[in-house]
Amino acid sequence: MLNLVVPMAGSQTAFNESRYGYSKNLIEVQGKPLIEHIYGKLRTLAPKRVTFIVGRDECTRFHLDDVIRLLEPEAHVVVTDGETGGAACSALLAIDRIPRDEPLVIANGDQVIHRGLQEAIHSFQFSDLDGGVVVFPSIHPRWSYVRLDKNGLVTEAAEKRPISRHATAGVYYYRRGGDFIDAAMDMIRKDAAVNGQFYICPAFNEMVLANRRIGVFNIDRDLYFSLSTPNGVGGYERFLFASQAREHRRTMKVGHLRDMQGGWYVGNFAPSVLQTEACEVGLKTYRAGEVSPRHYHKLATETTLIVSGQAEMNGVLYEAGDIIVVEPEERSDFKAITDVVVAVVKIPGAQSDKYTD
Numbered sequence: 001m002l003n004l005v006v007p008m009a010g011s012q013t014a015f016n017e018s019r020y021g022y023s024k025n026l027i028e029v030q031g032k033p034l035i036e037h038i039y040g041k042l043r044t045l046a047p048k049r050v051t052f053i054v055g056r057d058e059c060t061r062f063h064l065d066d067v068i069r070l071l072e073p074e075a076h077v078v079v080t081d082g083e084t085g086g087a088a089c090s091a092l093l094a095i096d097r098i099p100r101d102e103p104l105v106i107a108n109g110d111q112v113i114h115r116g117l118q119e120a121i122h123s124f125q126f127s128d129l130d131g132g133v134v135v136f137p138s139i140h141p142r143w144s145y146v147r148l149d150k151n152g153l154v155t156e157a158a159e160k161r162p163i164s165r166h167a168t169a170g171v172y173y174y175r176r177g178g179d180f181i182d183a184a185m186d187m188i189r190k191d192a193a194v195n196g197q198f199y200i201c202p203a204f205n206e207m208v209l210a211n212r213r214i215g216v217f218n219i220d221r222d223l224y225f226s227l228s229t230p231n232g233v234g235g236y237e238r239f240l241f242a243s244q245a246r247e248h249r250r251t252m253k254v255g256h257l258r259d260m261q262g263g264w265y266v267g268n269f270a271p272s273v274l275q276t277e278a279c280e281v282g283l284k285t286y287r288a289g290e291v292s293p294r295h296y297h298k299l300a301t302e303t304t305l306i307v308s309g310q311a312e313m314n315g316v317l318y319e320a321g322d323i324i325v326v327e328p329e330e331r332s333d334f335k336a337i338t339d340v341v342v343a344v345v346k347i348p349g350a351q352s353d354k355y356t357d
Contacts, residue, residue, distance in 0.1 A: 002048060002105055003049045004047035005091050006053070013353060035109075041117060045121060050072050056080060076094075087189070098177040105171065111226050114223045116219045116223060116224065124217065138165065144167070144199060145201075152215060154214035166218075172200055192281075203217075257283060281343075291333070302354050304324045304326070306318050307343055309337070309341060311342065331357065
């Protein structure tokens with residue numbers, strides 16, 4: 001069992017409330033506020049205690065603390081008056097909820113790791129590490145970074161400075177919560193701020209000096225989503241839509257026109273993606289000059305859509321977009337003037353219902 005701390009009291013200046021209506025943590029993506037997406041992933045860690053650090057303004061105006069308790073009734077909410085001195089300072093506000101000798105995970109409150117959180121923590125614990133951090137490949141200075149030795153252990157951490165290709169994904173593990181407290185306090189005493197802020201990642205430097213073993217868990221870049229900007233939120237929403245489309249496709253019966261015969265893909269024949277006597281549907285391609293002899297149906301009504309190209313039927317020229325309806329007993333012929341693609345529907349799908357004079 002571990003303790004979880006989620007700092008969410010950072011700046012929201014990148015978001016315009018007049019556009020979104022609510023604070024960043026309550027922006028809806030696919031019908032759920034961001035905080036529900038975020039904690040939905042963190043909940044998989046089955047934490048013993050959960051502490052959120054949030055701004056008073058969000059609680060006063062939007063009741064964020066009530067939303068959190070609906071998501072996690074046992075959660076403890078620490079409310080800050082304005083912005084803190086950085087994520088490390090925010091996390092230290094939960095010091096009374098961080099037992100020194102119990103495992104701790106600190107997860108930034110403006111991100112989602114789509115998959116791999118449980119595996120990461122299990123990996124750190126199995127390797128008997130003092131600390132660990134989830135990383136992904138990058139070289140952009142917007143992230144924090146760690147440098148590794150030949151054994152894959154952290155030797156240095158830096159904020160907003162790419163000292164390696166190992167960008168951190170904002171999830172930090174400590175075998176003992178006291179190690180974070182001591183490291184963060186030492187960092188603050190040394191005034192090791194970056195742009196006036198005390199971040200969590202650089203506190204690993206204090207643990208390195210204390211000969212603590214800190215490892216990493218690698219994830220693919222496309223599994224990490226920063227929600228600190230409107231662009232990041234939009235990217236996460238597009239990812240969810242694309243994932244749902246792929247999942248829907250996996251659950252659908254899927255065929256391909258190349259596997260059909262003569263372009264016919266619906267009807268009481270094989271192969272067919274849908275066996276039915278109600279109709280026959282086909283997508284047929286003709287080369288310029290190809291003809292279909294004059295014929296008629298006794299039972300079926302046949303519609304032909306010219307998808308592309310030009311064709312003659314009964315001596316009349318038809319072009320892309322034209323739809324021709326041929327009733328039962330009505331004779332028709334077909335000639336491709338150019339290369340042409342046609343969609344044909346016959347209702348009902350009567351077998352052996354094609355006659356010539």
